[in-house]
Amino acid sequence: NADIPKPVLEVIARLRELGHATYLVGGCVRDMVRQVHPKDFDVATSALPEEVQKAFRKVIPTGIQHGTVTVVTGGNHVEVTTFRSEGDYLDGRRPSSVSFERDIVKDLSRRDFTINAMAYNPLDKELVDPFGGQVDLPARLIKCVGSALERFSEDGLRPLRAVRFSAVLGFSLDPDTRDAIPATLAVFRKVALERVREELGKLLLSPRAEAGLQLLADTGLLEVFLPELARADAEAARLARVATQAAPLELDVRMATLLADLVTGPQARELCMRLKFPNKSADLVGLLIEHAKLETRFADPDPALRRLLARVGPAQLPALLAVAKARVQARAPEQLPALATLSERLESLVAAKPPLSAKELALTGGDIMSALGIGPSPKVGEATRYLVEAVLDDPSRNTADQLRALLTDWDRARST
Ligand code: ATP
Ligand code: MG
The missing domain is CATH 3.30.460.10 (Beta Polymerase, domain 2)
Incomplete structure (x- = not known):
């Protein structure tokens, strides 16, 4: 007590x-x-x-x-x-x-x-x-109260809960309970997707997510709500599971890791929306997947990496690095040292707080208009984008004087 x-x-x-x-x-x-x-x-x-x-x-x-x-x-x-x-x-x-x-x-x-x-x-x-329950607990068994077929036919969420508890606790499914899952998939199909997402989240955040995902696939549950993964070829699905297990225990990071090599960023966003993830999570998962393949960027020079940071947002860098690392660990562990080097480069670029967007320019929109001697117009937007690109290439240019000089050159080049 x-x-x-x-x-x-x-x-x-x-x-x-x-x-x-x-x-x-x-x-x-x-x-x-x-x-x-x-x-x-x-x-x-x-x-x-x-x-x-x-x-x-x-x-x-x-x-x-x-x-x-x-x-x-x-x-x-x-x-x-x-x-x-x-x-x-x-x-x-x-x-x-x-x-x-x-x-x-x-x-x-x-x-x-x-x-x-x-x-x-x-x-x-x-x-x-x-x-x-006292017997099944030390036996490490998930077993329905009464007839599994009946209980799963009553509430279609229960089969997914069975798999979730199996992953969270590291227990096996009792044979009758396990066999009742494929037999009651029609009921599972009717379950509200937010309830599915809730259980999927707990499964993904369990220390045995990999085994849980395998069991979801083997029982037919996965096909119902994540056909993108259920229909992937066996090796791709295996790598996705292994990578997920290697990712830190954060739901958006684990979702992104699971899906990164199976769907595009926008597809992942849609998929998360379908599963009723909060918009913010769907956006983040999509963004992470969009940029997760950091192994293609080992040779990128600093300006390219600053552009990556501008698109991902420095606040999302830890999540991005986590997804990239989990994927590389599962797919090509020999690349881990190179990824670590790239991660350090990205982290020190962030630490230097370079200007990444218009609001960090040393000139305001008003400054830009008066430097160009114009009022509000599309040209201001163009000029601003030009300056942002210039400071992404070289952050030391972000002083009012240098930006004004750049603007003068840009304006002259533009009008000839
Ligand atoms: P957790 O530690 O993950 O919260 P839990 O056992 O408390 O595990 P809950 O989902 O919070 O799980 O549910 C609390 C209890 O309510 C369960 O232990 C179970 O007895 C009962 N329960 C919950 N959902 C169902 C369901 N769909 N059908 C039957 N019983 C359920
Ligand atoms: Mg509870």
Whole structure:
């Protein structure tokens, strides 16, 4: 119990005093049983949401209709959910109804996998484990609660969750659970893509992303939401998986690494939009892929590298270097030293803070207009671009005097 935060214990104790069966449930019980510190603690209770609200001074009705109330105790937030069972799933996505229950076993039986379907009462140190999660945990098995075919037909997300937990925990799929995946792909196809993306993100950020991606491919799940990868030839797909595993644990970096040699930047952007990634992530993944092939730039002179920095943005350089390194590590490790040299060059170029865009020029738009003796016109834009190119070639030219001299020459050359 040493792991359990005091506010969580207090909430459980209070509800129990009032006579409500109350337990820790789900991921935190799984993690405690396997002696890993849980990320968050979910409390489930027989008390109805209004009873939970009455039992505490400060509560937030987080998701009252699903039975979830957040209890606020001294700045801590504890999520408390009323025991639930679910009506039939008619569309493969959501139950047609949910009803509140008085019995913890009813609540546990709607949960996905045996290891996620245990409850623990820390006050009496009582573990409720009707489906054998305690056996499957040391056996390192992901196994559905009840019939895998039925459970996967109810909620099409579950097969992807099975693969995700397998990657995150390093567990195998129980044979029945595994075999039910190809058989229920039609249901998986109906799942909202944001839910898919959520699970894919957790899989990609797991230490066993490579094995997880392989399992996604082998079970047919990948073909449904990432045909670009599922249909790549075997060697290209293998390299993509190995590279992804080698990349740092950042979702955009891992997505870019996965896709860099399979699609173009704009295609990757579209693909991320399709999977409901935030626009910002889709843009970044596209940009990273656009410029990821740094092994083609080992011989680039400084001005070319400054142009690269101008396009990528110095803030994105660490991500770009991470993608490039993971790819090279997987595809051509002998090029790593040359890539390291290039990375250092790029980093020192950034450290020198060279002017990379119009706003860093020593002349403002107004200065440029008065130097040329003109008002706002397309010519100002042309002149500005000319100056930006000039300072990208040689940043030491970025002084007001030198830029004015350049402008005079440019204007003269242009009008003859
Ligand atoms: P994590 O550490 O990744 O958060 P978790 O087990 O807490 O793992 P969640 O996705 O947060 O996973 O879900 C919490 C619990 O809710 C699960 O342990 C499981 O019991 C139940 N659950 C979540 N999604 C489903 C689902 N689609 N079908 C059935 N049960 C589910
Ligand atoms: Mg969780």
